[in-house]
Amino acid sequence: MIFKRVLWVFAILCVLVLTFVFYSSFVITVKRHHVLTVFEMAQTGNAYFYQSTTESSSLSGKYMTINLTEVIEYFMKFKGGKDIYTRVMHANIFIYSVIGLNNSEIKNQSTAPWSSFGLIAWKHSEVPNTNLSCCFLYENGIVLNSKVVKISTYVKAKVQSFRFECVNPNPSSKPKGVTLIAEHYPCTSDISTYVAPVFPHRQPGNNTLALCAKIAFGNLNADLTVEWIEYNKNMGVDKIAVFVSNLSSTMSRIFQHYQNTGFLDVHPFALPMVDTINRKLGQKTGQGWSDEQVPVYDCMDRLAGYSYVGIVDFDEFIFPLQDKDFKQFVNRLKKTYHDVSLFTFLVDIYVMDWGKMNENEKLLITQFTNRTQTMQDRVKNIVIPDWIETGSVSTHKAVPRKGYKRIWIPKTVAVLKHFRSCRPDWGHRCINRKHFPRFTDDSLVKRLNEMKTDKNISLYDHILKVKKDLKLTS
Secondary structure, eight states, rough: HHHHHHHHHHHHHHHHHHHHHOOOOOOEEEEHHHHHHHHHHHHTTTTOOOOOOOTTTTTOOOEEEEEEEHHHHHHHHHGGGGGGGGTTSSSSEEEEEEEEEEEEEEEESOOOOSSEEEEEEEEEEEESSOEEEEEOTTTTTTTEEEEEEEEEEEOSSSSSEEEEEESSSTTTSEEEEEEEEEETTOOOOOGGGGGGOOOOOOOSSOOOOEEEEEEEEOOOHHHHHHHHHHHHHHOOOOEEEEEEEEOOOHHHHHHHHHTTTEEEEEEEESSSSSTTTTOOOOSSHHHHHHHHHHHHHHHHHHHHTTSSEEETTTTEEEEESSSSSSHHHHHHHHHHHHTTEEEEEEEEEEEEEOOOSSSTTSTTTTHHHHHHOOOEEEEEEEEEEBOOOOOOOSSSSBBBTTTEEEEEEEEEEEEEEEEOOOOGGGGGGOOOOOTTTTOOHHHHHHHHHOOOOTTSSSSHHHHHHHHHHTSSSO
């Protein structure tokens, strides 16, 4: 009898403790390095932890305030990355995001109706593409069904990337949740099965530019990443979107800094079905390219309110030879080519295996000035979203809408400067000067020294200062 009473008391105490933990909102203040430890732990769950500092405008703040309840909820929600995507009921389809679409009619008003929605997802190859429908859940609890009207996919793989498009069955209302449903199954009112939509809006002006950096994972080169971000920021890019998974603590800290400034949008990313289909990010296979397409689909819908969108990796620098910045460059192109929706860049590869030419240079990208001849090698593009078929953009290609076309930018106008090591498929040819002639090109070094920031210092010196503030250099 006494033993049972002890068990009851113990159970009641456990309930009280759990209730206190989950519903209390007391705040604790800890030293920065303690929070960074928590932040690094959070990355192992494939999610991004949003920090708020008491000195948000300074990199040197000593303390950070966090809500303990939010931290606990964070770890519960993102344990194993399960809530980064939502599994469709009765089918091996995993929705990553749902984004409102109005194509060229993207609204400026936050309460504007949305005519259709894009659902970005992975789908197991065994699930048929046909007979899928969308379910829309509205604020008043009404649930409506809508057939999938467009399906886009990329390369064949065991788990394929897909973009499904459905018309909003009640276009006068904004849904609070959208999901897919397989044939013969009804829509449900269970909100846990729905994905909250994103509603992108037209950005002010007619020459806004955003870049999609796709996936960042593991231990990226911190120096190269900061130099790339600062270069694009000072060349006139308005926004960069990146999808992160299992970053190192150094890269997490760098991305957090740029997210705090509003320049970088960071989205947590994880792969579904890794337990049943062995794969990982970065694989140069059909499956790897399929997984990489999910952020591309997301970017193009999410950034559709910008005048121009580019898909560019962290080691690739768009370099206009005749213009001082990107805004001047794209505006001139648009005036010159009225019917163009897709600008494609040829590539100069700065092969880092060839060694540093300038050991005394303080920036990584200025230490390597030996490049290949300009070539058509894994080219990248800047597109005009209004004039591109929705769901057609991949890392290297896109389909212009009827009446528009693609142009290849002459190498005398602009190139893509790509800093990378020898590719495995190049083999020994990479170090053979007959196969890969080497050209000394310091045009990027000169540009960094000539460009002035708003504080009237060279971009070169500005990047050095930022790297010092971020504790990448002493």
